[in-house]
Structure formats: structure tokens, C-alpha cells
């Protein structure tokens with residue numbers, strides 16, 4: 001089957017999904033014109049490093065850097081796409097310019113969710129946020145972190161290591177929604193041992209107290225601090241697609257190949273993927289989706305993505321790796337370790353028979369971790 005010849009492919013988003021898509025197009029033999037439009041002024045970098053090495057006052061300040069791009073695309077940095085016309089195959093930029101394409105890759109990612117407009121409510125999504133937060137932590141302020149997910153716990157870990165007094169406010173036991181009660185217990189115990197005060201509340205909001213933002217919890221308590229960082233989730237960057245006709249109930253949904261419309265594919269944090277339309281805002285998911293989507297743009301016979309989610313986190317002296325569906329529920333099968341101590345290798349049987357494996361401080365290579373989800377590994 002032949003498709004419209006692709007002479008020019010435009011990629012919107014200069015993050016890891018955009019970069020991987022460009023590399024994949026070249027690897028698959030696309031030698032036409034490639035243009036990347038990205039809102040940030042920076043070349044693609046490792047976002048996971050921002051809440052890990054980059055928050056450590058003695059950490060490697062270049063930890064976020066990736067190898068220089070070799071795809072030869074024209075990169076238009078510091079420029080945002082503001083509209084898409086799929087009939088005319090053009091995207092419009094905020095300065096009024098239009099860019100025509102034969103193929104389009106949507107990789108505009110997501111941004112941090114906020115709970116107020118208060119300028120003192122900080123978030124951590126981009127490189128500039130990380131530098132700003134790192135500078136603030138150097139003065140050892142009192143810090144309130146709002147959110148007990150992966151990002152909130154990594155920020156609390158970085159702040160307490162920097163010598164700050166840290167309060168973490170969460171609407172469930174930290175990390176329990178992602179990794180279940182067992183692993184949450186190990187991580188929150190380490191956080192408390194390092195001096196983090198953990199407040200679990202039914203709900204929390206951010207209010208202004210004069211110049212300062214404060215967190216108000218559902219029992220009426222307020223928590224002020226020198227620095228407030230919210231880590232309460234992310235919002236996909238889909239506003240520029242609003243009149244494109246590509247959104248379903250406000251969401252961008254790609255099939256199992258990443259296809260969205262003729263000549264248009266999507267990958268990464270911006271898009272729901274596959275039959276369930278589930279968004280998986282994780283680093284390796286963005287990479288694998290971008291490879292699949294770029295391949296599908298070039299080849300109508302490309303195979304659908306088959307991928308087992310993988311993610312990792314570093315916090316309070318622990319290194320955690322997880323493979324398979326999350327969250328996990330119930331008690332794990334203990335493969336290595338014992339009780340609620342680390343190092344440990346733990347496995348859960350999901351309701352649908354699909355297994356998840358989590359390692360804590362265990363030096364198991366990722367391919368072996370993946371194999372432990374197979375029934376054949378018993």
C-alpha cells in the first residue's frame with residue numbers, strides 16, 4: 001500500500017518523544033525535510049534528572065544533558081504551535097507563521113498541574129524550574145511539598161538532603177497509589193527517619209496568606225513555609241489542538257500504532273494510547289511510543305506497540321524499579337528479601353493475570369526484572 005509521499009515531516013514538541021521520533025524517522029530511512037517546533041529554548045534533555053541529580057546541591061549539574069542530536073532536523077526552539085488544520089496539513093505558530101507538513105508528529109507533552117495562580121506556588125516540570133528550585137534550596141528554607149506521588153517524594157528527598165525542614169502533604173499514604181501499601185511503607189518510613197513530616201489529609205488547597213502561599217487541609221489546618229512546591233499531577237498540552245477536530249472529550253487519543261488521523265501520529269505524555277486510551281506519562285513509554293508512532297507514519301504495515309511499562313524512582317536513599325501495570329494491590333509475593341525491609345524483589349499478580357514486579361535497592365538488570373513478570377519464570 002502506498003501513502004502520500006512524505007517530503008516534509010513536522011514534529012511538535014522537542015522533548016524525549018520528539019527527539020526519539022526524529023531519530024527513528026532517520027533510522028527508518030526518511031531523508032526528507034524534518035522540522036521540530038519546541039516551546040522550550042533548550043535542546044531535549046532528561047526530565048527525570050531534574051528531580052534527582054539536579055536537586056542535589058552536590059549533584060552533577062550536567063546530569064540532564066543528552067547526547068547531541070544527529071537527526072539533522074531544523075529545530076525551531078522557543079516557539080509554540082497554536083493551531084492545527086488537518087485538511088490543509090498546516091500548523092500555525094504563535095508568531096503568525098504557518099508550517100505545511102506531509103506528516104505530523106504530535107509530541108507536545110504535558111505541564112505541571114497547579115492548585116492556584118499564586119506565584120509562590122512552585123512546580124517542577126522544566127529545566128528552568130529545576131535551576132530555580134535548586135537555588136532556593138541552597139538557602140535551606142522551610143519547605144512544604146504538596147503531593148505524595150513519585151515527584152513529590154523525590155522533591156522532598158532532595159530538599160531534606162539539602163538540609164531543609166520538610167513537610168510533605170498528601171491525600172493518601174505517599175507512593176501507595178503508585179506502588180501499593182507495602183512499598184509505600186518502606187519509603188515513608190525512610191522519609192520519616194530522615195526527618196520529613198508527613199501529613200495525610202482528605203484534601204488540600206493552596207490559599208494566599210499575604211505574600212506567601214499556604215496549604216489548607218480539609219481539617220482546617222494551614223501550613224506555611226518559605227518554599228511551597230506542588231507536585232499534584234500533570235496536564236497534557238492539547239490546547240493548540242482545540243479546533244483541529246482531533247480531540248475526543250478534550251483528550252488526544254492514538255491507536256496502538258500512535259495514529260491519530262491520516263498523516264498524523266502522536267506519542268508521549270500528550271496522548272492516550274491504544275484501546276483503553278490510557279495516558280502513561282513515563283520516560284520509557286514516551287520513547288517506545290515515539291519509535292512506534294514514527295514507524296507507523298512511514299509504514300502502513302508497521303507493527304503495533306507491545307510494551308510493558310517500566311519506571312524508576314530514587315528517593316530517601318532507595319532506588320526503586322517497577323515493571324508491569326501499576327498500581328499494585330494487596331500483599332506481594334516476596335521473591336528476595338523479607339518483611340518490609342530493603343533490598344527486596346516483590347511480585348504482584350494482577351486481576352487480569354498480568355504480573356508486576358518491583359525491586360527496591362536490588363541490583364537486578366531490567367531485562368531480568370521484565371522476565372520475572374512471565375509465568376515461565378516460576
Ligand SMILES: Cc1cc2nc3c(=O)[nH]c(=O)nc-3n(C[C@H](O)[C@H](O)[C@H](O)COP(=O)(O)OP(=O)(O)OC[C@H]3O[C@@H](n4cnc5c(N)ncnc54)[C@H](O)[C@@H]3O)c2cc1C
Pocket residue numbers: 012013014015016017018037038039040047048049050051079080081082107108109110111124125126151237240267268269270280281282283284286310311312313
Ligand atoms: C521532574 C520530573 C521527573 C520525572 N522522573 C521520571 C522518572 O524517574 N521516571 C519516569 O519514567 N518518568 C519520569 N518523569 C516523566 C518523564 O519525564 C516524561 O514522561 C517524559 O519526559 C515525557 O516526554 P514527552 O516528550 O512526551 O513530553 P515532554 O518532556 O513534556 O516534552 C514536550 C515538549 O513539548 C513542548 N511543547 C508543549 N506544547 C507545545 C506547543 N504547543 N508547541 C511546541 N512545543 C510544545 C514542551 O515545552 C516540551 O518541551 C519525570 C517527569 C518530571 C517532570
